Every structure is written in C-alpha cells, then in structure tokens.
Amino acid sequence: MSLLVVGTLAFDSVETPFGNRQNVLGGSASFLGMAASYFTPPRLVGVIGSDFPDEHLGLFKERGMDTAGIEKSRGKTFRWQGRYDHNLSNAQTLETQLNVLEHFDPKLPPHFRDSTFVVLGNFHPNLQRKVLEQIKKPTLVACDTMNYWIDKTNAELRKTLEHVDLLSINEGEARMLSGEYNLVHAAKKIFGMGPKHLVIKRGEYGALLFSNGSIFSAPAYPLEVIRDPTGAGDTFAGSMVGFLAQQNDTSSNTMRQAIVMGSVLASFVVEDFSVDRLRTLTMDEIRLRFAEFRSLTGFEAHGNNLWSQNQT
Amino acid sequence: MSLLVVGTLAFDSVETPFGNRQNVLGGSASFLGMAASYFTPPRLVGVIGSDFPDEHLGLFKERGMDTAGIEKSRGKTFRWQGRYDHNLSNAQTLETQLNVLEHFDPKLPPHFRDSTFVVLGNFHPNLQRKVLEQIKKPTLVACDTMNYWIDKTNAELRKTLEHVDLLSINEGEARMLSGEYNLVHAAKKIFGMGPKHLVIKRGEYGALLFSNGSIFSAPAYPLEVIRDPTGAGDTFAGSMVGFLAQQNDTSSNTMRQAIVMGSVLASFVVEDFSVDRLRTLTMDEIRLRFAEFRSLTGFEAHGNNLWSQNQT
Helix, strand or coil: CCEEEECCCEEEEEEECCEEEEEEEECHHHHHHHHHCCCCCEEEEEEECCCCCHHHHHHHHHCCCEEEEEEECCCCCEEEEEEECCCCCCEEEEEEECHHHHHCCCCCCHHHCCCCEEEECCCCHHHHHHHHHCCCCCCEEEEECCHHHHHHCHHHHHHHHCCCCEEEEEHHHHHHHHCCCCHHHHHHHHHCCCCCEEEEECHHHCEEEEECCEEEEECCCCCCCCCCCCCHHHHHHHHHHHHHHHHCCCCHHHHHHHHHHHHHHHHHHCCCCCCHHHHHCCHHHHHHHHHHHHHHHCCCCCCCCCCCCCCC | CCEEEECCCEEEEEEECCEEEEEEEECHHHHHHHHHCCCCCEEEEEEECCCCCHHHHHHHHHCCCEEEEEEECCCCCEEEEEEECCCCCCEEEEEEECHHHHHCCCCCCHHHCCCCEEEECCCCHHHHHHHHHCCCCCCEEEEECCHHHHHHCHHHHHHHHCCCCEEEEEHHHHHHHHCCCCHHHHHHHHHCCCCCEEEEECHHHCEEEEECCEEEEECCCCCCCCCCCCCHHHHHHHHHHHHHHHHCCCCHHHHHHHHHHHHHHHHHHCCCCCCHHHHHCCHHHHHHHHHHHHHHHCCCCCCCCCCCCCCC
16 A cells, blocks of 8 residues: 655744744644654645745655655745644634645646555645646545635535545534534435545544544543644544554454544654654554553443342 | 432523523432433432422332432422523523522431442532531542632632532633642642542533542533533533442543543433433433444554654
8 A cells, every 4th residue: 555645834933831933843734744654654735835844845755754855946935934832722814825835736646646555634625636636546535724725725625525535524524514413414404415434523622533434532642741732633643544544444343443543643743743643652652552541441331230229 | 229319490581592481400419310321320418499300200200219308398399590692611500599408407318428429510619518517438539610710719619629529620720729720730730629530510511520639631522503512511410420430440441431420411411401301311312422432532552563664
C-alpha cells in the first residue's frame, strides 16, 4: 500500500496559557505526515514559499516521507497565528496569511498517482477534488473539512464528498453539514452524500466512528499536561489513515484500532508545541499508550449471575 | 447487602422540544429508587406532602421498595418546573417550590440503620450528613451534589465529603469543587477531601471513573430518541449503586460494570418523560443494551505485527 498526504505547510504562531511559539512548523500536511510516518511512509503534497527552511524538509525526509510533491513557489509560506484560552478547545485565529497558498494548483508527481490510501487535509473542496482526479484507483480516500467550506462552498464540497470514503469532522461541523442536531441522524444524512465511514471528533471527549453498520466510541486520554492543541485533529487523521494503509485493511476491527491509534498520537502531540512531540516520540511509547487506551474502556462482563435477582 | 436511597420526591413539570408534562412523578429519590430496584430492593427515605398520590407509592412498592422511610407531612409536595432547549444538556429552571422539603428532618426507621450501601441524592449537605449519622456501618456511601451547595454551603459539604466513598458529580461541579480545570488534577484534589471513588458525569459524552488508581472512560450510548433528560443523572447513580449492592463488591472491574450499568439505565430513562420508561423496562432490554455498550467501545488488539514497520 502507499499513502498520499495532501495539506497545508505553514508557519504557526501560537499562544496558549502554557507558553507561546513564533513561526514554528505547522499546517495540516506537517501534522498528517509526521503522524502517518509512524506506520507508512507518506507521499507529501503541498506548497511552500522560498522562506521555508531546508531543516523542515530534512525532518520530513528523516521520517521517511517522499517530498517530491512539495512545490516551492516564489513568495512567502502560509502563516497562521492563533491563541487558546484555558479550556484549550477552540483556537481564536488572530491572523491568516495565505501567501503562496492563494494560487496553489496541486500537481501530483507521476509516481504519486498509484497511491492507494489518501488523506486530504482541510482545504478548498475544489483543490481536494483536483487531487483526487489525479489518482488512479484509491482504496480509501479520507477527507477533513471545516465550517468555513461547509458554509461558503457547500455545492463544491458536496461534489468532493461523492468521492470520499472516510470523512473526519468535528461535532459542530457534522451538525452543520447534515442539518441534524442528533449525531445518529447526522451520520445517516452524511452517508447519503458519499462517505461510507464517518469519524466525528469530539476533542477532549474522544471520537465516534460510524462505519460498517455499527458505532464505535473512542475515548480521549485524560491528560495531565496539554500545552498546545494545534494539530491534534490532523495528527489523529494522519495516524489513523497511516495505520489503515500499513494494515491495508478497512474492516471493522481495523477501523476501530485505527481510531484508537489516531487518539493515541493526538494525545501525544498536544503535550508540546508544533510537531515537537513527534520529533522524539517512539514506537514503545505509542505501544504503551495504546495499551493504556485499552484499559481506559476495558471491563470484563464475566459471570452469569451478574443480574440474577429482582428481575422484572 | 441492603441499599438505602435518600432524596427528593417531587412533582415535575417539564418542557422539551419533544413535548411537555405537568406534575409528573419526579425527584432524585424516585429516579434513584426506580433504577436501583432492577438490582437490589431499595429502602427509600424522603418527604411527601398530602397531595402525593397513593398510585406513586404503589409503584415504588411494586418495584420492591421499602417505603417506610417516606415521611408524609402536612402541606404540598416539592415541585420543580423546567425547560430544555434542543441541545437537551442544560435545564432552565422556571420554578422551584420547596414546600414540605423546607423543614424536612430525615429520620431513618430502625430497620434502615443497618443499610450497607447508601446513595444520597443531591440535597443540603447537612441533611446528607444527618442521614449518615443514623447508619451503623455502611460499606459504601455514594453522594451527589450540585454547584449550588458547592458555592453556598462549601464548609458543610466538605464535612459531608469526609464520610463519602463515591462522589458522583458533573464536569463543571468537579472543576468548581476542586478549583482545578484539568480533570486529572481535579480528581486528585477531590480524593484529598474524602472520597475514594470519583465519577465525573459528562452527559452525552459518558462518564469518567477515577478509582483504585486507574481511570475508566464509559461512553454514552448515541441515542436516536431523547425526549426528556430529567433524572438521567439520578438514574445513572441509582442503577450504579444498586448494581454494586447486588454484587456486594466494589473492586475495580465491578465498579466499571456498575458505571456501564448506570449508563445503560440512563440511556433508557431519557427515551420518555418522568420515570415512565422505567415502568416498562425489562431485564432483557437491559442485558441487550449492556451488550451494545460493550460493542460500542470494544476492539481486539490482535496480532504482533500491528506496527511492524517504519519504527523509530
């Protein structure tokens, strides 16, 4: 299997109650790729400006990524500046500079076109579709989007969704896209738009997977230390799809494992700023926390006498 | 084992987007007792006015409850009127009439004093403590409270908490009581106040159990039909403690099962107004949904080759 990752490459300036960082490596493709790289070497597609340091590209290569799809444009790299308050659940965007992103027209290197697993970061739906048109026969297309595109480019997004297998959005976006408050109803509506698998991200409350006729509820790991939530959703999606690509399987149990794996990597990335935690994270740490996630929801339903008395 | 349930008996008038009901059976003791009765026959302690119909007392007796601890006072029964909007997560209280509750001084019938499991509904902490003083040697004391008591009667509540084994509160209350936003930190602070087990209720997001040195995350069942969330928390606590009393055990796995059982019963009670769903609910339905809860979080972590490549 082979994994294509498409998204933004950015400089982030972030302020949280636990510190701040200026012009650090950010963007959906950075988090998606770094997270996925623990499972499958990603092929990266995105655009950078002439100010993007070789050091970041070096990091991507170190992590086994194929950076042939990163286009270097004249001008400045996309920049995002945001601030989180103490509840850490919503970023307040202070400034966005699209820069080279404004005229980005993604073109896949020929050897990227046979990719079987694809993850499309949050982006203009027309650009997402343009990427898909260049891929021969994907096994699984995963896609993220946000309220802005649901609101401003709804028709375009709906066209893209026809080609998406797995949609990964947050609760508010699921409600907005479907027009349904109840998430079970929302999932049914969204299945009618194309996707066969729906992941509803609920931040500190974990995630729900609607797939293969069943619902899976993945918990979030109750963390003592959260420094910067930036990139948690992309880290989640990247490791989820990276894991699916590694397993080359989308059956029910593998999907469930993938969601938990996504939650595991997301629980690490928020421990530090930017992608910094993913610079040092080891497979042993991942294995240990995966086991902790299992014990977080596990219980035995032993005994036939569990409810032996007082029945109606 | 024997189970004591203390709380309010009330007439509720409730308005939700799915209908409304006037002067229906409500109050924490009603929900706690009805839910617990599926597992252990509860002994009920509370106060009613002369307007409380025999029909409701008949229902309690039918469900195996000992109503000897229900005091009938001259005057009117406690009344609560509330409204929920479409997100169903917070009730807006329109009116509260304390009535006979105002001068309630709980006295336990002598044969209630040997109760081993106790669940104290949300109440003035001094009244909760007054009940506890009349019990000989409880195995487990569970207690609910709310932001009002945390704010207005903090010193009294702290005295009560010294005698509480299991505290069941919602997220906001846990933060308010502990002064900690992070729930892991909040749990540590609350353990210092007396309780050995802490259940943090998160509504549609399930519940967290901090107990025996570990954390358990119980999901909420994604329901298609929610008509009235009134009493969900008490139903949760009642079935949880009723189950623990039936098992006569508070070990880690039994606590986890009890939390899931609480979530199961709570998922039923919100399907209809008042305690109505608990009038018809059968053990077969409970068993089936318990199994569905298991499948909601279950997955196999089979295979040693789960993450065999691309390790760092």
